Amino acid sequence: MDDQVRMLAALSGLGALSQPDGVDVDSVRKQQQLGQPQQDIGDILQQIMAITDESLDEAQARKHALNCHRMKPALFSVLCEIKEKTVLSIRGVQEEDPPDPQIMRLDNMLLAEGVSGPEKGGGSAAAAAAAAAAGGSPNDGSIEHSDYRAKLAQIRQIYHSELEKYEQVRRQAGLLLRAGEIRAASAHPPKEIERMVGIIHRKFSSIQMQLKQSTCEAVMILRSRFLDASSVHISTSRRALLKFSVSHLSTHGFPSESHCASIEKCAITVSHWLPSVSNWFGNKRIRYKKNIGKFQEEANLYAVKTAVDAASVSAQASQANSPATPNSGSSASHNLNSNSGDLYLTMHGLNGDTYPSSQVTSNLQTQADTLHRATRQTGGYEEIAGNPMYPPRRIDSNGSWQDVTTPSSVTSPPGGPGSVHSDTSN
DNA sequence: ACCCATGATTACGC
DNA sequence: GCGTAATCATGGGT
Numbered sequence: 001m002d003d004q005v006r007m008l009a010a011l012s013g014l015g016a017l018s019q020p021d022g023v024d025v026d027s028v029r030k031q032q033q034l035g036q037p038q039q040d041i042g043d044i045l046q047q048i049m050a051i052t053d054e055s056l057d058e059a060q061a062r063k064h065a066l067n068c069h070r071m072k073p074a075l076f077s078v079l080c081e082i083k084e085k086t087v088l089s090i091r092g093v094q095e096e097d098p099p100d101p102q103i104m105r106l107d108n109m110l111l112a113e114g115v116s117g118p119e120k121g122g123g124s125a126a127a128a129a130a131a132a133a134a135g136g137s138p139n140d141g142s143i144e145h146s147d148y149r150a151k152l153a154q155i156r157q158i159y160h161s162e163l164e165k166y167e168q169v170r171r172q173a174g175l176l177l178r179a180g181e182i183r184a185a186s187a188h189p190p191k192e193i194e195r196m197v198g199i200i201h202r203k204f205s206s207i208q209m210q211l212k213q214s215t216c217e218a219v220m221i222l223r224s225r226f227l228d229a230s231s232v233h234i235s236t237s238r239r240a241l242l243k244f245s246v247s248h249l250s251t252h253g254f255p256s257e258s259h260c261a262s263i264e265k266c267a268i269t270v271s272h273w274l275p276s277v278s279n280w281f282g283n284k285r286i287r288y289k290k291n292i293g294k295f296q297e298e299a300n301l302y303a304v305k306t307a308v309d310a311a312s313v314s315a316q317a318s319q320a321n322s323p324a325t326p327n328s329g330s331s332a333s334h335n336l337n338s339n340s341g342d343l344y345l346t347m348h349g350l351n352g353d354t355y356p357s358s359q360v361t362s363n364l365q366t367q368a369d370t371l372h373r374a375t376r377q378t379g380g381y382e383e384i385a386g387n388p389m390y391p392p393r394r395i396d397s398n399g400s401w402q403d404v405t406t407p408s409s410v411t412s413p414p415g416g417p418g419s420v421h422s423d424t425s426n
Numbered sequence: 427a428c429c430c431a432t433g434a435t436t437a438c439g440c
Numbered sequence: 441g442c443g444t445a446a447t448c449a450t451g452g453g454t
Contacts, residue, residue: 278442279434286444287432 103205106212115156115215159215166211170204 110116 276433280432282443283433286446289444 103209103212106209106216110159110212110215114152115159155215155218159211162211166204166208173200173204 107116
């Protein structure tokens, strides 16, 4: 309804001529209430409607005439705004892209560890197991337990904080993109716009994955520090070796190059170290795979629960919002108009680019670094934290390091969702 | 005694 | 030769 009023205002030249981006809706209403004829507007609308029935040549001529009309800029502005709203509502549905499998795995793991979703006993149970396995006095155990919980809570807090920042920037970028797409539609070819939007979406996905992967690594390293004593029936020397191995664990279920170098510095030959550790890594990968279905199920249950909760909340919200006052829309609409104007300026301030790629993504890029810095405080993380994108590596027959294609089972950090089982927890 | 976690071994496919 | 899957052996917990 307000859109129609605003269009009338724009077409009548009220406000639109004096305020190209703002329409005085109240003046229009007053005009309508006073019964002032809108003959000029009616003519233009008739012409627009008639164009569809005319031949191409006739339509072209008519289009040229309309383009030269004094009200064309105002009309175009209002149409853009209407289209923007339409795109927003359509996008809201269409943007439900199928989830990335790797992000799903990371989500499952974060859920299993109690980092995402509701705070659960996973970490506490792990800490209790660690305390028990440490074989220390009950007092020692409780200290380790609380320490573990504190650090896990710290990771959890950082993760949610960074995730919130990410979502905030993503929402902002989404608005910028939509507004930019509409306003740039006349200046850029559609394919070019599509390509740029795709680049930005990929960038966001990458940053999101980096954030989640870093959090997973932090949790796994934390757990390794508290659970390594639970390894049973292995010799003390081998346990020490494995402890050393785990504390320098690289991502993807493979040891890192620096890990190998560090071990050699300790005068432990690779040939001595490799059998145990390769078995260890091998078992981790296999048992993680075996357990992934279980955690998928758990994650699905949680997803259903979350969806139900969200639905109930949204139902309540819509009930609360339904008796909106007639005028509330016009003021909101006006605000939107001025905001989109600001956004437009923001976008064009970025190297003349219509899209906020450099600014937004560079801000986001710092989030993973923030997490890295914070997780280092949990200890034992510095060897791998800065390299979430480490390619999986293995030692070839010559003892040199090779990049390998990430196995499907180890695209998540070692431990993965299977980490609830102690096999993948240390 | 049973269960569970985990390292090690073996067979198999690529 | 390497990774994976199945299986065995072992030891701690209940």
